[in-house]
Amino acid sequence: MIKRPMCIAAALWVLLLVCWYDMRASETVPLSYPKSGQTIQVLGQISGREKTAYGMRLYLRDISFPGQIMEKEEESQTKDIYSEESIHSEENTASKESIHSEENTDSEENTASKENTASKENTHSKENTLPAENTQHFKKENQVLVYLKNSLNIQLNTYPIGQWLLVSGKGQIPDAATNPGQFDARSYYQARHVMLFLKDSTVIKKNASRDHYRNFLEELKDRMKSSYYDVLGETDGAMLSAISLGEKSALTPEKKKLYQEGGIAHILAISSLHVTMLGMVCYRMLRRGKLSFLAAGGASAFFMLSFCIMSGMSVSAQRACIMFFIWLGSQITGRTCDRPISAAFAMLVILLRSPEYLWDSGFLLSFGCILSLILAVPFCEQVFCRKRLYPGKEKCRNAFLISLKKSLLAGAALQLGTMPIVMYFFNQITPYGILLNLIVVPLMTLLMGAGLLGGFLGIFCIPLGTLAAAPCHYLLWLFEKLCCLERRLPGAVLITGRPGMQQIWGYYALLMLAGLLPAVVARMKKRSDKRRIRHINNQLAVFGWLKKRETFVQLIMIIAAIVILFPRPVQKLRLTFLDVGQGDGIVIENGGFTALADGGSSSVNDIWGNRIERTLKCYGISELDYVFLSHGDKDHINGIEQMLEEYEQNNWGRNIGGITLKNLVLPDTGAGDDKLEHVKELAQKQNIKIWTASAGAMIRAEEAGRKRTGGPELEITVLAPQKKRITEDANENSMVLRLNYGTFSTLLTGDLEGQGEEALLQQAEPAPVTVLKVAHHGSKNATTEEFLRKFPAGYAVISCGRDNRYGHPAGETLQRLEAAGCVIYNTAENGAVVIRADGAGEVRVQSAVYSVPGQ
Numbered sequence: 001m002i003k004r005p006m007c008i009a010a011a012l013w014v015l016l017l018v019c020w021y022d023m024r025a026s027e028t029v030p031l032s033y034p035k036s037g038q039t040i041q042v043l044g045q046i047s048g049r050e051k052t053a054y055g056m057r058l059y060l061r062d063i064s065f066p067g068q069i070m071e072k073e074e075e076s077q078t079k080d081i082y083s084e085e086s087i088h089s090e091e092n093t094a095s096k097e098s099i100h101s102e103e104n105t106d107s108e109e110n111t112a113s114k115e116n117t118a119s120k121e122n123t124h125s126k127e128n129t130l131p132a133e134n135t136q137h138f139k140k141e142n143q144v145l146v147y148l149k150n151s152l153n154i155q156l157n158t159y160p161i162g163q164w165l166l167v168s169g170k171g172q173i174p175d176a177a178t179n180p181g182q183f184d185a186r187s188y189y190q191a192r193h194v195m196l197f198l199k200d201s202t203v204i205k206k207n208a209s210r211d212h213y214r215n216f217l218e219e220l221k222d223r224m225k226s227s228y229y230d231v232l233g234e235t236d237g238a239m240l241s242a243i244s245l246g247e248k249s250a251l252t253p254e255k256k257k258l259y260q261e262g263g264i265a266h267i268l269a270i271s272s273l274h275v276t277m278l279g280m281v282c283y284r285m286l287r288r289g290k291l292s293f294l295a296a297g298g299a300s301a302f303f304m305l306s307f308c309i310m311s312g313m314s315v316s317a318q319r320a321c322i323m324f325f326i327w328l329g330s331q332i333t334g335r336t337c338d339r340p341i342s343a344a345f346a347m348l349v350i351l352l353r354s355p356e357y358l359w360d361s362g363f364l365l366s367f368g369c370i371l372s373l374i375l376a377v378p379f380c381e382q383v384f385c386r387k388r389l390y391p392g393k394e395k396c397r398n399a400f401l402i403s404l405k406k407s408l409l410a411g412a413a414l415q416l417g418t419m420p421i422v423m424y425f426f427n428q429i430t431p432y433g434i435l436l437n438l439i440v441v442p443l444m445t446l447l448m449g450a451g452l453l454g455g456f457l458g459i460f461c462i463p464l465g466t467l468a469a470a471p472c473h474y475l476l477w478l479f480e481k482l483c484c485l486e487r488r489l490p491g492a493v494l495i496t497g498r499p500g501m502q503q504i505w506g507y508y509a510l511l512m513l514a515g516l517l518p519a520v521v522a523r524m525k526k527r528s529d530k531r532r533i534r535h536i537n538n539q540l541a542v543f544g545w546l547k548k549r550e551t552f553v554q555l556i557m558i559i560a561a562i563v564i565l566f567p568r569p570v571q572k573l574r575l576t577f578l579d580v581g582q583g584d585g586i587v588i589e590n591g592g593f594t595a596l597a598d599g600g601s602s603s604v605n606d607i608w609g610n611r612i613e614r615t616l617k618c619y620g621i622s623e624l625d626y627v628f629l630s631h632g633d634k635d636h637i638n639g640i641e642q643m644l645e646e647y648e649q650n651n652w653g654r655n656i657g658g659i660t661l662k663n664l665v666l667p668d669t670g671a672g673d674d675k676l677e678h679v680k681e682l683a684q685k686q687n688i689k690i691w692t693a694s695a696g697a698m699i700r701a702e703e704a705g706r707k708r709t710g711g712p713e714l715e716i717t718v719l720a721p722q723k724k725r726i727t728e729d730a731n732e733n734s735m736v737l738r739l740n741y742g743t744f745s746t747l748l749t750g751d752l753e754g755q756g757e758e759a760l761l762q763q764a765e766p767a768p769v770t771v772l773k774v775a776h777h778g779s780k781n782a783t784t785e786e787f788l789r790k791f792p793a794g795y796a797v798i799s800c801g802r803d804n805r806y807g808h809p810a811g812e813t814l815q816r817l818e819a820a821g822c823v824i825y826n827t828a829e830n831g832a833v834v835i836r837a838d839g840a841g842e843v844r845v846q847s848a849v850y851s852v853p854g855q
Helices: 005-023 066-075 132-137 185-191 212-245 253-262 272-288 293-310 315-333 339-353 355-359 361-384 399-426 433-460 462-468 470-487 501-530 534-548 550-565 607-618 634-646 674-685 754-763 785-790 811-819
Strands: 039-052 055-064 143-148 164-172 194-206 573-577 583-590 593-601 623-628 660-667 689-693 698-700 714-720 736-741 744-748 769-773 793-798 823-826 833-837 843-847
Touching: 005 339, 005 355, 039 143, 039 194, 055 164, 143 164, 185 194, 185 355, 212 293, 212 433, 212 462, 212 470, 253 470, 272 293, 272 315, 272 433, 293 315, 315 339, 315 361, 339 355, 339 361, 355 361, 361 399, 361 501, 361 550, 399 433, 399 501, 399 550, 433 462, 433 470, 462 470, 501 550, 573 736, 583 607, 583 634, 593 607, 593 634, 607 634, 634 660, 634 674, 660 674, 674 689, 714 754, 754 785, 785 811, 793 833, 793 843, 811 823, 823 843
Parallel strands: 143 194, 593 623, 623 660, 660 689, 744 769, 769 793, 793 823
Antiparallel strands: 039 055, 039 164, 055 143, 164 194, 573 583, 573 833, 583 593, 698 714, 714 736, 736 744, 833 843
16 A cells, blocks of 8 residues: 555545545535526536437536626627527426436426416526525536426437527426435435536527537437447347447336346446447557557547547446556556556546545445455455465366356455445345356457447448347347346345445454454464564464464454344334325334335325335335325325336245335225225235224234334224225325334324314324324314314424425414424425334434425
8 A cells, every 4th residue: 555655645535525524514405495486597508418208408517697698698709699499388298307216306396387488588587596695506517407398309419519508497406315215316416516407498599509529429329329229129229228328218117127136237337347348449459450559549548538428428437437548558658557546546536526426326336346356356265265266287277167266256356345335325235146247247248349330330231230239139138037037036136224334334344354364363473483472472372273264264254244234123113204295104113013104195206116115125124014005095005006016026925126015904994995996906916915994903013023122012003994984085084093102102194184083083082192193294174273182292293295286284284283382393394204212201303304494
């Protein structure tokens, strides 16, 4: 390390960033800024563009806001903007696009504007400018992501890169994570210098300038993509576009999930595998063409830089490209390329430009993989391969075994080095990924070579391109079948939960100790040979014992490190009121018992995959003992409905790659609710036990299989509905649950209101509760004063969507709760609300969002 100052500099910079982010003030920009529907205008230059299934989106750089537009026009003649007819439509297809995590938390408010946006061209209008306090967030390098309205049929070349645009749309800051395990869009886009989304956008003005080099690369990429579709078809063409061009917009979620659960999702990202293969081939071909080191190196560097720009310049591509440039420099100068130094230099370059990458999953996985190959492979060779990897004369005789052994060691090193990162961001691991990569990685050279050749030839002659790309079809078919086969094996996907930072540091500390063990033993022996001192001889006896069992001790330390990462079940009671937008979702945990009360939303797309399942996996929950559905409204059941539609059992009765459900509990209100009947049919197809519950039913967690932990017993009692339907209103027939855990109690009321609430007040015994889940998202027709007198609560949790169209929570309801002395939490402002109780009087409440609007 002393001989590598670049590595020391990179390590110090990382340490400085960690300390700075730990000491900095918490975020002060509230989640509701800018408000939904606030129209703003932005002037900027196109730096990137993407065509998706929902339309087109553009990246604008060098941005300014309306107050500065006239100054820009007067100062620069190159920004000569002329009028363009704006595109007006009452549809909003762009707003339906998920922002990387495939969700839209404001879909209720993203209705089409009926106003003529052309009338808003007054660039000095105060209502179209951002508040002054937010202007510091938009520096020169920052960008705005623009979602164009009605852009499905617009071609990419309509908006060339380098063109200046004046656009108008609804501003929105990327959403931060408001649930445990949820994808943090704000952090992701901040690392990429995207600070603002502009949705429902229309182009007001533009000029004719363009970046010819970038546009040439984009056109080549589009032609290659079209060629893939022509020669391989839509399915294989989309897959090969993702693998060779980094174009993932056409990939279906099912394909992405299949490759992720197979442990080969890394082939979809432009990384060292692509850069090394293409760059090395280019360089060696040029050298064989009798070009000098300098000429071949310069041409190869320009080719790889162009390829990385064309593929989107992801963080993994940046790292691979910088390391490849350093390798080319070593070839030109005749010096040795040191991989640790080149990796450290690449890390410094990326983090100096964007320090936020330090917490980005792509950055950590990319550098985790390269550092694992540098540091962990020798360690794995030492532990798992006591003999030399190349035993002299036997090298040629056992070439296949040696190659297999090298691949297994590299796979084991990658798993050990990146396991905490994978568990932290994805909350699951794929143990069979090592074996699958033994087949997939060697075939990637053939896949990439045939794909690029076939795609290039297909531009000029489709039959010739089809012939050249024929191996790609069979290789992609093989990859898919291998993933499908692997998914059906027991333990194919292990849901691990998210480890804490102390667990991660403990894991790497144990691996480091295991790696240093042989060196420590050898040093102690050397010291004892020089100085025959009693205490050193005693130490020698200890280390002599370790020397004989060195491999065994190292294996024990590795196993202990892995065990440290896995979370233990919650011994006390933990309730998590999820932020699901306009809907309900409550996670109940105690010991080995887990349950979910409701799970749906009317304002968030893909509510199960993006929020509920992510939180369950973050907690390490792979099985739900019970799911309670209060009634059949969409905002309470559509997440569970989505889960059951995607449910797929393996040969061991487990849900492949997802959460296994054991029991489904529905309200006993008789037939007539078509939505609940549909959920019931889906559950029956998967052989899930279905129960109907009415007032008086009780479930004890211990009877459901929870291991006894010595604490109070968790009891779930059904208070409503009665066995007959009260009215035809589903809300008034909601299931009401009461949770008792020692001195702690919770009342989960669903959407109870009206006659249903009156019936509960007449039949239930008055009893105070610790936590009240406010009925019907805080509607003014629910949670009356009489109800609060009969069920007085210390805490009240309201689950509703931000800026929802219903006006929830109602001001009257908030006044009643305050008058009753409740401490109020609102998921729209506080995010997920996590409540922990020991059953003996101690209650801890934690909010996922610390910067609450109005505070």
